[in-house]
Amino acid sequence: MFSFETIVAPATAPGEASVGIVRLSGPQASAMLAAVFSGHTPVATMASHRLYYGRLLDSAGLLVDSVLAVVMNAPHSYTGEDVVEVHCHGGSQVLRNVLDLFLHQGARMADPGEFTRRAFLNGRLDLSQAEAVIDVIRARSERAGRVALAQLEGRLSQQLYAYTAELKQALALLEAHIDFPDDEVGSLDLSLLLASITAVKTSMQSLADSFDTGRVLRDGLSVLILGRPNVGKSSLLNALLGEQRAIVTPIAGTTRDTLEEQLVLAGFPVRLIDAAGVRDTEDLIEREGVARAQEKAGSADLVLLVVDGSVPLCKEDELAVSLCRPASTLVVVNKSDLPVEVDVTALPSFVETVEVSARSGEGLDSLRRAIVGLLASGPFAGDEGLIVTERRHLDALLLAIAALERFTVAADDSQPFECLAMDLRDALSSLGLITGETTPDEILDQIFSRFCIGK
Numbered sequence: 234m235f236s237f238e239t240i241v242a243p244a245t246a247p248g249e250a251s252v253g254i255v256r257l258s259g260p261q262a263s264a265m266l267a268a269v270f271s272g273h274t275p276v277a278t279m280a281s282h283r284l285y286y287g288r289l290l291d292s293a294g295l296l297v298d299s300v301l302a303v304v305m306n307a308p309h310s311y312t313g314e315d316v317v318e319v320h321c322h323g324g325s326q327v328l329r330n331v332l333d334l335f336l337h338q339g340a341r342m343a344d345p346g347e348f349t350r351r352a353f354l355n356g357r358l359d360l361s362q363a364e365a366v367i368d369v370i371r372a373r374s375e376r377a378g379r380v381a382l383a384q385l386e387g388r389l390s391q392q393l394y395a396y397t398a399e400l401k402q403a404l405a406l407l408e409a410h411i412d413f414p415d416d417e418v419g420s421l422d423l424s425l426l427l428a429s430i431t432a433v434k435t436s437m438q439s440l441a442d443s444f445d446t447g448r449v450l451r452d453g454l455s456v457l458i459l460g461r462p463n464v465g466k467s468s469l470l471n472a473l474l475g476e477q478r479a480i481v482t483p484i485a486g487t488t489r490d491t492l493e494e495q496l497v498l499a500g501f502p503v504r505l506i507d508a509a510g511v512r513d514t515e516d517l518i519e520r521e522g523v524a525r526a527q528e529k530a531g532s533a534d535l536v537l538l539v540v541d542g543s544v545p546l547c548k549e550d551e552l553a554v555s556l557c558r559p560a561s562t563l564v565v566v567n568k569s570d571l572p573v574e575v576d577v578t579a580l581p582s583f584v585e586t587v588e589v590s591a592r593s594g595e596g597l598d599s600l601r602r603a604i605v606g607l608l609a610s611g612p613f614a615g616d617e618g619l620i621v622t623e624r625r626h627l628d629a630l631l632l633a634i635a636a637l638e639r640f641t642v643a644a645d646d647s648q649p650f651e652c653l654a655m656d657l658r659d660a661l662s663s664l665g666l667i668t669g670e671t672t673p674d675e676i677l678d679q680i681f682s683r684f685c686i687g688k
C-alpha cells in the first residue's frame with residue numbers, strides 16, 4: 234500500500250546537537266530534494282544509500298544550510314517508499330528552516346509514528362516488530378534493549394508464523410475432510426491432529442508465561458523498602474541510588490508518602506520504592522501511608538525489610554514483618570557501623586539476611602549481589618530472545634490458547650469437523666492480532682500514536 238503523500242519530520246530530538254536529521258518519505262521525496270539541493274552530484278544521479286555533500290537553497294537562492302543528503306530508493310528503505318534524509322546542523326532554528334523548505338515543496342508534516350506505520354503497511358515490518366521499535370528507543374536497561382531488538386529482528390514473529398503454519402496445516406486437513414467427506418482423502422486421524430495442536434498450545438502457554446519476565450524488563454522489577462520509621466530506609470534508598478533523593482531526617486515518620494526511583498542492577502531495570510514508615514499511628518496522613526505500604530508489599534516483586542541493627546527489635550518492627558511474604562523478602566540489618574543490639578534469629582525465616590551501613594556504604598555491594606542473585610535465579614531469568622513484553626500480545630495469545638482449548642474439548646467430544654475448524658480459525662485470527670493481519674484500525678491508531686514524531 235503506497236501513499237501518494239510525501240511526509241516530512243525531524244528524525245532527531247529537538248535541542249542543540251552537532252547534527253540534526255530531517256527525513257522525508259513518499260513518492261515526491263527525491264523531487265523535493267532536487268528542488269532545493271545544489272551540489273556536485275544532481276539528485277537524479279545520486280546512488281541509493283550514499284551520502285552527498287551539498288547546499289540547501291530557498292526559492293530566492295539564499296543558503297539555508299550546508300548538508301549531507303542521502304536518497305534511499307523504494308522498496309529498500311525504512312518505510313518501503315522513497316526516503317530522503319538530510320543531515321544538517323543540529324539547532325532548532327536550522328531544523329525549522331530545513332523543514333519549512335520541504336513543507337513549501339508540498340510535503341506534509343508526519344504524524345507521530347507515521348514512518349513506522351508506512352513501514353508496517355508496506356510489509357517492511359509486522360506489527361509486533363513495529364511495536365518493538367518503540368521498545369528499542371525506550372529501553373532503560375541492557376536486557377530490555379536486547380529483548381526489544383530480538384523482537385524487532387523478528388524472533389517473536391517467527392515463532393508466531395510457525396504456530397500459524399501448523400494451525401493452517403491442521404485447518405487445511407480438516408477442511409479437506411469437510412469438503413470431501415469419505416472417499417478421496419481417506420479417513421482423518423484425529424489423534425494425530427490433536428497431538429500437534431496440543432503441542433502448539435503447550436508452546437504458546439510457555440510463551441504466555443514469559444510475560445512476567447517481559448513485564449519486569451519493560452517496567453522494571455519492583456523492590457519495596459519496608460520497615461518501621463527511623464531504621465534508615467531513606468538513607469538506604471539514597472545509598473543504593475548513590476545520590477540524595479529522599480529527604481533524610483532524624484525525626485521519626487518523615488517519609489510520609491511512597492517514593493519511587495529507578496536504577497539498573499546487572500542489566501535489570503529496578504524500581505526502588507521507599508514506603509512510608511510502617512508504624513501503628515493515630516496520624517491520619519501516616520495511616521494512609523501505612524495502608525499504601527501494605528498494598529505495595531503485596532504487589533512488590535521483592536521486599537527489602539529494613540531493621541535497625543543498633544537496637545533490639547520492637548513492636549513496630551513486628552508490624553512491618555507481618556506485611557512480608559517470606560519467599561520474596563530480604564532482611565537488611567542497617568546501621569552496621571554501630572554496636573549490634575538486634576537479634577535477627579527472632580525473625581521468621583526470610584530468604585537471606587544482609588548487614589549494611591547506609592551511612593558508610595559497608596555491605597551495599599553484598600546487598601546488590603543478593604538482590605541480583607534473587608533476580609537471576611528467579612522467574613525472571615528466562616530466554617531473552619523469546620519473551621512477550623506487551624500486554625496486548627499476551628491477551629491475543631491467551632485468546633488463541635482458549636480457542637485451542639475449545640478445539641481439544643470439541644475433538645474429544647467428537648463434535649463435527651466444522652466446529653473444530655471454527656476453533657482453529659479463531660486461534661489463527663487471534664494470532665493475527667499480534668502480527669497485525671487482523672488488527673482493527675483503531676488499535677493501529679492507538680499503537681502508532683505512542684511513537685514520537687519522525688519515527
Ligand code: GDP
Nearest residue numbers: 462463464465466467468482483568590591592
Ligand atoms: P527512615 O525513617 O527509615 O527512612 O530512616 P532515615 O533514612 O530517615 O534515617 C533515620 C536516622 O537514622 C537518620 O538520622 C539517619 O542518619 C540514621 N541512619 C540511617 N542509616 C544509618 C546507618 O547506616 N548508620 C547510622 N549510624 N545511622 C544511620
